[in-house]
Amino acid sequence: MSIQKPSIPKGTRDFGPAVVARRNYIFGIIRRTFEKFGFAPLETPTLENLSVLTGKYGEEGDQLLFKVLNSGDFLKDVVAEDLVAGTKKVLPKIAEKGLRYDLTVPFARYVVMNRHQLTFPFKRYQIQPVWRADRPQRGRYREFYQCDADVVGTDSLLCEAEIVLMMTEVLNDLGLTDFTIKINHRRVLSAIYQALGGEGTEIDLFTAIDKLDKIGREGVEKELTGRGFSQDAIEKLFALLSVEGPFTEKLERLLAGFVTAGVPPENEQGYKGLQDLQRVVDLLQQSGYQDFAHLDFDVTLARGLSYYTGCIFEIKINNVNMGSVSGGGRYDNLTGAFGLPGVSGVGFSFGVDRLYDCLDELNLFPAATQTTTICLIANFDAEAESAALPVLRQLREAGIPSELYPDHKDKLKKQFQYADQKGIPFLLLQGSEERIQNKFKLKNMRTSAEQLLPLDEVLTALTQAQ
Amino acid sequence: MSIQKPSIPKGTRDFGPAVVARRNYIFGIIRRTFEKFGFAPLETPTLENLSVLTGKYGEEGDQLLFKVLNSGDFLKDVVAEDLVAGTKKVLPKIAEKGLRYDLTVPFARYVVMNRHQLTFPFKRYQIQPVWRADRPQRGRYREFYQCDADVVGTDSLLCEAEIVLMMTEVLNDLGLTDFTIKINHRRVLSAIYQALGGEGTEIDLFTAIDKLDKIGREGVEKELTGRGFSQDAIEKLFALLSVEGPFTEKLERLLAGFVTAGVPPENEQGYKGLQDLQRVVDLLQQSGYQDFAHLDFDVTLARGLSYYTGCIFEIKINNVNMGSVSGGGRYDNLTGAFGLPGVSGVGFSFGVDRLYDCLDELNLFPAATQTTTICLIANFDAEAESAALPVLRQLREAGIPSELYPDHKDKLKKQFQYADQKGIPFLLLQGSEERIQNKFKLKNMRTSAEQLLPLDEVLTALTQAQ
Structure with missing residues (x-):
């Protein structure tokens, strides 16, 4: 056994006692909130079959999956020609398992496998690490924790309202004060697309809108022009996106904008999205919600377009230079890929590693989370x-x-x-x-x-x- | 995306809300005990470099490591001749990371990497899952949790005494009453080997002794004869192994046996082992320890021979048909493989999955660990x-x-x-x-x-x- 200078893989971290104590402080607040709202804990295995994971996160996601070599003689089915054909040919022969990439797909798999035992609506939370072979950078690690809460088996907008309540409670309990909970609705985005007159494709439009805060109006215009949108459509778009004001006023102005742009009233898509958002606001008001100043109806919020179909959420901590610390939304067919269609659900996730970095930067950790021995x-x-x-x-x-x-x-x-x-x-x-x-x-x-x-x-x- | 019937890899498990609550009950008791004894939490990454893991667990351990495929074009260095040479040639070219196999080696790696920042003696506990590509069976899973507590940087036998205290406290708190904490010492085993007259090899002797409760005296005799031990040596062995009685009496009888067998007094090996064990008993007595009836000086306990050098421990729950639920021991050179020799340490580990099965079988879970919503x-x-x-x-x-x-x-x-x-x-x-x-x-x-x-x-x- 030769002596070696040990190291850990890039993008991974050791957490010493002081850091574990601080991380547990964050986990504790999130867990307490989830449980107060009636979510029960679930844990799924680190190893999932690649058949469960592959194709669920898009082409890029498949690339970022960590794959685990079969044990024993993993080469037994590989022949020399396979090497020429490349990784796509070899991979299925040498690896049938991978590491959990998020908590949502394993949750959907669990629901489908246990659908006859579960009581619906099924509310679960899950706090576990996930792994992505991403390029490590600030706030992005290859092994990091997600804290998810989801409800499946109901389309009640009460669930959306409760997500806002939980997000607010966790951030308040952590001592964060300068944050924005951005909310949008996939159907609002679809209605905007229709209002432009049906040029280009929906996905091109959403991808471009999503970049607005990074590349600005000019950049978005350029991208849309390249994708076949006319100047007229682009101007209509920015008229709609430019609605300002508090949440409810923005809703009203966008509604007026839809009417002006000629979105027909029988277009359930667009008006249903606005109604949903109004209903969430009403439920929050009835609950006695006090933090409307933190809510923003952000028409430019698009998020992972893969499976969201209703309200979508994202949290930004404004006084720290850091990507979103939480996100989520409603999905109408997450379990469809596993043979159980038509189960609507909604959920969201906190990224603990980013929350940690925010609290650290803002000096918000209580001093007492440090030692064990008295x-x-x-x-x-x-x-x-x-x-x-x-x-x-x-x-x-x-x-x-x-x-x-x-x-x-x-x-x-x-x-x-x-x-x-x-x-x-x-x-x-x-x-x-x-x-x-x-x-x-x-x-x-x-x-x-x-x-x-x-x-x-x-x-x-x-x-x-x- | 085709519809598939989802499954999870064999040897892995989903834990639904009721099971998670019960597991957290066990984790909570172990964590509270570790912290009460001044151990601070550490967490290490799931992914470790294979250079850190390989060669630390013996040939069989290397086989049982889960290896993770390099991301990107993992085949780029593989040529057709490598396929002929087999997995040993191909593996280093396609996988440089593996899954954590236990918590001890990552702990040693952490100590070496952080030796200039750490305060010694360094006491840490670690509660995390580990992965082994073992054949799944009752009480044996491919993904399971270990709960370790170790002290490094001191050879004080107080640490051994405290391990016995912690083991007893955890088992008592869990409501387990019929258990045995088996204790032995590697130097006692070495002295026994010497007392036999130096035939065969130490490792053959220990391996055979370790099987006594499975294959019986006859089986052990047969195995030892096959390994070159004489009938005279074998009889000497069973005379030494047959010591009976409470802990301290057994110590005295074995000491007398060593003298009879002609182990020279200047042989520090054997007598030091007995002295250590007597000192641990003395410290426990001074602490007011009440559970001596649970302690057994088990001369046949050998355990993982790889790195233990002093006292060794194992816990058996007697009224359940289940392998050991805890084990540990002292090691004098665990960090040596990473370039930091001469750091003595001692530690032990609870297997939560086996403890769970024991509590379940004995109906020892409190009824209140079930629900979240009131x-x-x-x-x-x-x-x-x-x-x-x-x-x-x-x-x-x-x-x-x-x-x-x-x-x-x-x-x-x-x-x-x-x-x-x-x-x-x-x-x-x-x-x-x-x-x-x-x-x-x-x-x-x-x-x-x-x-x-x-x-x-x-x-x-x-x-x-x-």
Whole structure:
């Protein structure tokens, strides 16, 4: 076994104790909110059959799937001609499993496999890592956590309203104040396409609109012209996109815009989208929702066009330079690919790694999410060690996470450093003098204050300090 | 996209809400114990470089590693002759990453990579899944969780004593009463080998001893004879292995056996092992440990021989037919393979999936680990829905996980079934009559008892019921 300098794969990370504690703080808030809204936990395997994953995330997604080599003689079906034919020919012969790419497709698979046991509407949340062979960059990792909540088996817009409530609650609980929950509706986008007169294709239009904040109006115009949209259509488009104002006013203005543009009233597509959005706003108002200032009806929001069919959502933290920290929407046929059509659902996902980076940048982590050990007992000599053992037991029985420094051969200075570097707030000492008095010296590591106390008062002091 | 009947890879599992809740119950007890003993959480990536994993788990382990195909054109370096040479030639060209196989090797890698930032002794716990391409069977899965706690950077036997304390606390907290914590020492095994007169090899001896409870004395004798051990040596062996009695008496008898067998007193190997075990027992006694009846000095315990050098541990739940649920031991050179020799450490691991099966078989899961939603508000009609929304908000603000049934078009019977099948303990109704009185009907789904209450009393009743 040769000696090697170890490393970890690019795009992956080790999380040390302080970071795990902070991540758990975020997970805890998200989990508590999901459960408060009646979502129950689900976990699916890391390994999924490639037949389940492939073709669900588009051509690019298939490229980004991590594939796992079959075990044993993975080459047994590969012949020399396969090498010439390339990876597409070889892949199905050597790999039948892959790593989970998101939580939505495994959820759909689970629903279909268990449809006879599940109670619908089925509300589940899922907090697990996913893997993508993407190029790593700021806020983008190859292994990262998603926190999803979905309801399937109902088309009630109450679910959309509750997504807004949950998004708001999580962000408020995390201490984030400057955020925008962007909402749009796929049918509104379709109606806009129709209002332009049916030139080009829907998908070209949406792809171009989606880039508005990156390439600006000029860039979008250029792209649309190249895709066969007339100047007249483009002007109609920007008239519709330029609606301004609070949520409900924007809805009204876009409605007026549809009428002006001649979208026929019997076009359920467009008007249904606006009605849905109005209904979500009404439900929020009836719920006593207080944060309308954070909601934006963003006509340019398009999102992953693959399976969304109704309302779509996205959250942007405004005072941090970071992509969206959450997104979601309604889908009418997610389970169709697995043989169960016509099950409407809606869901959304938080990206914990991005939320972490936002909280970190804004200094929003509470100071208390740092340490586990509350008290370190110093270890002078063999006698002190024996005397410390029952004390240690009593501290732990009182629910105070505690350690006895394991080696009395180490100098007291080193033991102090150990407490200091681990962020342990209290040090307990019993030298020969204190032992005669049957007392302990309790040192507050932050203030350096020392108290001479009998054990029961040590327990009380440490319990209160927790 | 063709329609397919979905499935999951063999040896993997979906965990629905009830199972996740029960698993979290186990994780919670283990985590709380680890933290009470001053261990801090660490998480390492699922993907590790194969250079880190390969060669650490023996030849068989290398076979059981899940390897991940390189992304992009994974075939670019493979030529036709490689196919003839076979998988050993092809593997390094197409896969450089693998899935975490245990938590110990990634921990050693982490310690070496971060040795200048870490405070030693470094105590970490780690609760994450691992993957092995093993043949699935009862209690053995291809994806399963390990819960590890390790200390590195000290050879203090206090750490061994604390492992026994933690093992006992976790099992007691889980309600398990009929268990044995088996303890042995690698140096005791080495001394036994020497006592036999130096025939055969150490590893052959240990491998044979390890099988004693499976193949019996006769089987072990046969195996040892085949490996070149004389009848005299074999009889000496069984004389040593046959020591009986409580922990400390066994230690004394084995010591006498070593003297009889002529192990020289200057042989630190054997006597040091016995001294270590006696010291662990002494430390436990000084700590006020009450469960000596659960401890067994099992001279036949050999465990994974790869890296253990000191005390070794294993837990068996006696009233369930299941392999060991926990194991561990001291290692003197785990980080040596990564270029940091001479760092002694000791650790152990719980297998949560086996613990789960034991608790399930013994009916030891508390009934309360089942549901998230406490109260379902029935949804009669549009008017009831609007009236329910602020009530729902107040329930949640009071910390009561609650749902409003999302669709008032569904019959009340269906809504009742929904609450029943999800195990929701309370149903809240407000029909037109109750609305006039400004009261609510609160139905206990288990007892079918109904109360007519104003909202504040509903909140009180549900808060108390949680």
